[in-house]
Amino acid sequence: MRRLHSDQADFEAAFATLIDSDTPAQAEIDSRVSAIIADVRERGDAALVEYTRDLDNHPATDMAALEIDPARLQAALDAMPAEPRAALETAAARITRYAESQKIEAHSFEDEYGNRLGQVVRPIERAGIYAPGGKAAYPSSVLMNALPARAAGVKEIVMMSPAPNGEVNDWVLAAAAIAGVHRFFTIGGAQAVAALAYGSETVPVVDKIVGPGNAYVAEAKRQVFGRVGIESVAGPSEVLIIADGSGNPGWAALDLFAQAEHGEDSRALLISPDADFIDAVDAAVERLIADQPRRDIIRASLANHGALIQTADMAEAVALSNRIAPEHLELAVDDPDALLDGIEHAGAIFMGHRTPEAFGDYCAGPNHVLPTGRTARFSSALGIYDFQKRLSVIHASERGAAALSPVAAELARGEGLHAHAASAMARGLQTDSDA
Incomplete structure (x- = not known):
């Protein structure tokens, strides 16, 4: 997997390329x-x-x-x-x-x-x-x-x-x-x-x-x-792991594999300020990948779209995460609640060392149909609300019609829509018995 460090001179260019979701074809x-x-x-x-x-x-x-x-x-x-x-x-x-x-x-x-x-x-x-x-x-x-x-x-x-x-x-x-x-x-x-x-x-x-x-x-x-x-225009699947170095590097490697095995265009990233932990994850990837039945797909995905990114601190890791707006975000840290308030964009957030993204894929309960390609900046997970419509209901009383009609009429005239104004004023000038 490629290695990046936030203090390297070309980091911004490399990071922008990494998170670019455009398809050349x-x-x-x-x-x-x-x-x-x-x-x-x-x-x-x-x-x-x-x-x-x-x-x-x-x-x-x-x-x-x-x-x-x-x-x-x-x-x-x-x-x-x-x-x-x-x-x-x-x-x-x-x-x-x-x-x-x-x-x-x-x-x-x-x-x-x-x-x-x-x-x-x-x-x-x-x-x-x-x-x-x-x-x-x-x-x-x-x-x-x-x-x-x-x-x-x-x-x-x-x-x-x-x-x-x-x-x-x-x-x-x-x-x-x-x-x-x-x-x-x-x-x-x-x-x-x-x-x-x-x-x-x-x-x-x-x-x-x-x-x-x-x-x-x-x-x-x-x-x-x-x-x-x-519900959305979905792209390749993604996972981002934010790690503080307190977790199991083998678990992190398996979580990267779990995302990468979807396809060669999947994106699997890990961000941490702990250089030793990144080294350990890198070693675990090399050690464990041979056991994966879909290892060829995983290797291609990690080589083309994977990365291990070292940051100065956890605050910078969270800031980069918000720029990525990942589909799946694992907070592989001892105190995930301490980071949660800082997370602005993610499709689904997996809290702590014992909550792999795979739980969300299958059986945790929240939906696994999630925004990809940085669309978590403005989109959400599929839910029951995607199959429901909200129909506004307005029932004006006689007193209410008298109060609303001059306001509606004035705004309608401002838009040059005089039939709107007349329609509104008719309700305000007449009682129900006059209609």
């Missing part, structure tokens, strides 16, 4: 995704089958072969050995319980004129969830995306997940059964996003698309935003 991706979306809009099911055959080597000849019957989902769950099934069900229960604790509630209050003001909350009607496939299967993503939607009361959950060579992971099928997915299509990439946004002869149009994917999925979500809602 973005223009090419944009163009390709735009073409795929246009094709799916024009040819519907035929385009979806063709792209799935060509890009995923799927043997399907029609849409019937790309949709999985709900009975097959349940059969996969029923066939699971007891321990894997218990793990999925335990994780699902924890994710659901946490999501329900986030629920936005209706509220109202009455002002001094007797006007009733507030909001009611309604779920979106249909959600599309994307669960990535390819280098690994992600049943955890199925749970994290679908369960908050279900807790919110979404009427229909439509899932897209690629099935390279036509093979679907049994864990993913079982997770879909537990999560209450209504329709499951083995379609991936930009074509899956296009189908959810615009529909086809078989795929229904959804109201919101959530879930991470590759660069093509992310760009497709960006391009269909406005036609449908999205």
